[in-house]
Each structure stands twice: as C-alpha cells, then as structure tokens.
Amino acid sequence: MQNAEQGQATDLDGRGLRIAIVRARFNDSITAALADACRAELARLEVDAADVREVTVPGALEVPVALAALAASGGYDALVALGCIIRGETYHFELVANESGAGVTRVALDHRLPIANAILTVENEAQAWARAEDKGRDAARVAVEMANLLEDLS
Template sequence: MSSFDNIPKISPDLDGKGLRIGIVIGRFNANIGEGLLQSCLTELLARGVAASDILVCKLPGALEMPLTLKTLAETGKYDALIALGAVIRGDTYHFEVVSNEMAAGITRVQLDCNIPVANGVLTTNTDEQAEVRMDVKGRECAECAIEMAKLLRTIRA
C-alpha cells in the first residue's frame, strides 16, 4: 500500500446523462465549424446527453463567442458550454487579434461565471490543418464539457 492511497481523489466521469450543454459556433470557416459540431454532437449523444438538453447557437465568428457564452452562462440553464469554430491565419495581423481576444474572452467567461467552457476554436495556419483536427477536437470538447461539469458538480457537493 502506497502512502498516497488514502488521499481522496475525484476520478473523471464522462457520463453526460442529465447534463445541459450550450454550444456556440462561428459561421466563419463554416465547413470546419460544421465538422467540429457534428463530431461534438455525436460524442455528446453517445455519452448520454439528451438532444433536448443541447442548444446550438450559430454566430458570425469568433469575436462574438465570449458575449454569447456569457449570456448563456448567466441564464443558469447550462452545466457546461462549448465554443466551436476556426480562425485560420491570413496575410495580416488580424489572425492574432481574433485568436487572442477570443481565447481571453472565453477564459474570462469561465472564471467570471463559474461554468466550464470547452474551447474548440481551432487556430491554424491552413485550412488543411483545421480539417485534420476538426473530428478529434469536436469529440474532445464534448468529453471536456462533460468531465468538467461533473467535476465541478462533485466539488460543489
């Protein structure tokens, strides 16, 4: 027996039954966003989240995500939120501005509203890089949202 065996631990719980999930998805780079959404929804449903407990909000782009996430969080109706989309590097500094502000805003929503937000907004150099990542990232966001909602529920209890 290890000296660490008696330390309480919270194990990951990926059973989504009974959880309410809000998803925001940017329409910019829509083919990537839709791929992310499909893999995310498939995983949420496979893990027991009811379709009636999922809301999908389509937005113009990444910079609109933090406000929409904050508004969803403030309703108190959701156990976790998910942000999906793609910001793909162009020839200008705009990529950095959008990527940095979006990520900072998502983090701020989590901390200010005490709700987990899985960030599935891909920031890549090319369309091809985003296409390669979209299926895995969509599934990972579903798992992250469920796991974090369950973890916080356990901690708060």
C-alpha cells in the same frame, strides 16, 4: 473511466447534463464538422439531445458574447465554444485568436462555468480539417467531465 496518464478517475457520464454549444459561422464547413463531431460525442456520452442547445454567431470574436448570455441564464452545466481561425497575411489572426481565447476564459471564470474551448487556431485549411473531428469530440468530453467535476466540488 481512468485517465491512464494521471491515474485519476474521470466522470464522462452525460446523463442529466444541459450543454450549450456556440459555433462561429466563419469557416462554416469546418465549424459545422466540429459541431457534428461534438454533438455525436455528447450523444455517445448519453447527453440527451433535448438538453443540447446550439447557437451560431458570425465569427470567433462573437463567441464569448453568446457564451456570456448563455452562462448568465443559469440554464447550463457546461458550454462549448467552436470556431476556426486560419492564419492570413496580417496581424488580424493574432488579434482574433488572442481576444476570442481571452473572452472564453473570462466568461468561464466570471460565471464559474466550464467552457470547452475548441476554437481552432491553425496555419491553413488542411490543418483545420485534420483537427476538426477530434477537437469536436474532445470538446464534448471536456464539457461533460468538467460539468461533473464542478458538481462534485460544490
């Protein structure tokens, strides 16, 4: 597949890839929609359902811990982080958004494993719903593309 903006080929062939999804249960209906869209897109990209594992954690701050355990297992070509952080009236939003994002990045770099970060950080629930399906699909495409790219680079 060609990336029209960059003129670069992208490999979205998911056959043979093993992918794990870590989904935060906080804002459960939104994160479930993210996961549904992600799994559907992985299937469309021909990732076998038997090669997709989904685990849930309480919230976005716990996502990096589960990602690290999955990465350390060596059993996956890519990981997906799903969550939803909605701004409230306190500083807690910034803390959770910043620390979960930094944790996801750290796991990816420490383990040299692609992680598609689809932890939504939004102002309100309407923004979350408006993004859930697209971001779930995007996460699947990023995971597959980056797994294939890292395989090519190694």
